Amino acid sequence: MAQKPSIPKGTRDFSPVEMSRRNYIFDTIRRVFYLFGYQPIETPSMENLSTLMGKYGEEGDKLLFKVLNSGNFLQGVDPAILSEDNYTKAAPKICEKGLRYDLTVPFARYVVQHRAEVQMPFKRFQIQPVWRADRPQKGRYREFYQCDADVVGSDSLLNEVELLRMIDEVFCRLGVRVAIKLNNRKVLAGIAELVGAPDKLVDITVAIDKIDKIGLEKVNEELAERGLSAEAIAALAPILQIDGTLAERLDKIGAILADSEIGHKGVEELRFVTETVTNLGLKAELDLDVSLARGLNYYTGCIIEVKALDFAIGSISGGGRYDNLTGVFGLPGVSGVGVSFGADRIYDVLLGLNLFPESIGASVQVIFLNLGENEAVASLKAVETLRAAGIAAELYPDAAKMKKQMAYANSLSIPYVGIIGEQELADGTVTIKNMQSGEQQSIPVADIVNAVK
């Protein structure tokens, strides 16, 4: 019986046009990853739930897609546990696997599982879909691609420098002007120390992360609600209002944090990274943002966020350093730093700013019309000649009405139409029509490659 077909909410089909645009983004990022010495890996879509659970916080656990055990998933399961009041406990009894939620945890699992073969420092990239049972909304999907590059097994700040240059290179190639915002978790720790609330690091960063959205006054209200003393809030204020050039702001915050060992170290790290990368010739704007916290539980050093300058949208890339990602899988002491590119937002930026190259639309260069069996077979030989020269070509498969065949060629923006009719068949020629200029010429079949090159 016929069903009206649809796909699950939050998921998408990609048409040929969308695919060519998406591949343009993925190919650009992938080429830059290779150019910078990153190597591809892939991990399975399904991981053991035990690998995923507890890695993304309580909220993250809820957003994991769980895969029902195959076979009789109810065998041996106590029916008492299968009650609606108890569903979070019931799920792991009938599901051992989940869909990957990001690329970072599977990467950490990979490094530990394959530690015997992995050569450190390990520079890997990974471009694969991830799945989250988030409420679907504009720009937020339940299946989407992440493009991650990470180095593990090296403490050197030169990795941060290289990652910033890599971000720069990707957006240069895509033609997107960006600002790269930097912070350092050690600076945040220094700030917490300075205001006398080292145990309130998380509260402070959660609050000051909102400064761009809600302003200083509201941030201060929130800090008070979170238990910060009036003195602490007063001590914090100057830090949130630092101005000047990047170098000046680093000097100012360095002076403010002079008594905090960890804060001082954070400022020195930022200074080295920004000076070195500026010296290399960064095209992107570089900016210090002490309110930048991004997934704080994760990061231990540098924190990076990238915004498009000419298009209003959230961050289009981000990352940072994490010192103990593999510890949870039994391999402590492996430091890592990485960045992730948000393909869907980059797509929106390129589309909004009309930055997709025109050439990525058409794939077929020449289509031959089909004027009957003998003509079609002769056309196929011409098509083969073109393909042998690396030119994508095809024959309209049916001897349909001319109008229908031309409509097909037009709808696919194919630049050349080849015609072998009765006359051409007798002469050993082909008529080539340039679809843009409308010009037509009759040439020997043997000359066809040159005619459309």
Next chain:
Amino acid sequence: MAQKPSIPKGTRDFSPVEMSRRNYIFDTIRRVFYLFGYQPIETPSMENLSTLMGKYGEEGDKLLFKVLNSGNFLQGVDPAILSEDNYTKAAPKICEKGLRYDLTVPFARYVVQHRAEVQMPFKRFQIQPVWRADRPQKGRYREFYQCDADVVGSDSLLNEVELLRMIDEVFCRLGVRVAIKLNNRKVLAGIAELVGAPDKLVDITVAIDKIDKIGLEKVNEELAERGLSAEAIAALAPILQIDGTLAERLDKIGAILADSEIGHKGVEELRFVTETVTNLGLKAELDLDVSLARGLNYYTGCIIEVKALDFAIGSISGGGRYDNLTGVFGLPGVSGVGVSFGADRIYDVLLGLNLFPESIGASVQVIFLNLGENEAVASLKAVETLRAAGIAAELYPDAAKMKKQMAYANSLSIPYVGIIGEQELADGTVTIKNMQSGEQQSIPVADIVNAVK
């Protein structure tokens, strides 16, 4: 707490070396698809279970991976249904989505759902993973890629011709000698008619499909068990023993099936396709195999199967024509024909025959050793010069022991090592070592691109 990390059985991690080999296969296939005028689409990993169920037979339904509904999946579910005796009925109550089982059903769903935008004939390709809850074994995985190309909306046999040439082109480029076996569902129907058992078409094809494995005698025994009369079995025997060249065998089977309208049509189709494609210059061996049935319920015309000539493994590609795939989604009368390439088996063939090009291993062309901060920063500038010329290059991030850095370069088979030490820093030079020949030369930094090209 540390867990020993692992992945679900039947799934795989792919290392950089495996990725470069797999990408070589995918890239080759993708390029040929484009060359022949196929356009890419992608569909979501999860489909509604209603889209998937009932499309792959009873066995297929069992092999679908089902995704647990998010949130309280037990809310409103009658607890009585959640018993182990009843698990097949319970699953759809708690799972609305499933992982895609193949690329064909999602493609049919795509065509119907987007029929307003899709230009017919629609030539699409799709390279994506699929999931099956099969028992894992050597060469059989629970997650694996399919590479499909199909045309829908055209009855022309020229599509079959083009697909055969496309198969030929793919395996030529990969350097694999293959035999393409052909059959036609209409020939099978003619045979069933001839032996006076048109209702036994499925039984006949299931039995004769095994002739290569178990021989004529056992096939005849099975046919008798399946209710075929002795006369029918006797009438079938000559068909299974036809010999001679491809053209001779087509003539012989044509003569045998002369009285069956549908059988005759099948033979004529095979004759047109094989003659036309031979005329175009096929490199692969072309073979008629009336015992070839492949997923019969599906195919209505041409049936294609590809075997490697120099490596013992199952079929490495296959396909055929299906006349009513979209009917189940409410769009009848759309004929399609397509082929699928089995990437995992092709991988095994290329590895077994040592056909992977050597060049696909190394990605980075030059690595700079790290001899201290100033030297490293100078090296980064040289690295940037190389990258600007399109040459993948990197700097070892840490000032580690020379031996460790060289071991890294060796393990990644990087062909050139660049060294900027104290002396080079003073001179504005760089020492380049060719890792294969062991030769070293000192050159101005400005000449580096030419030195490693």
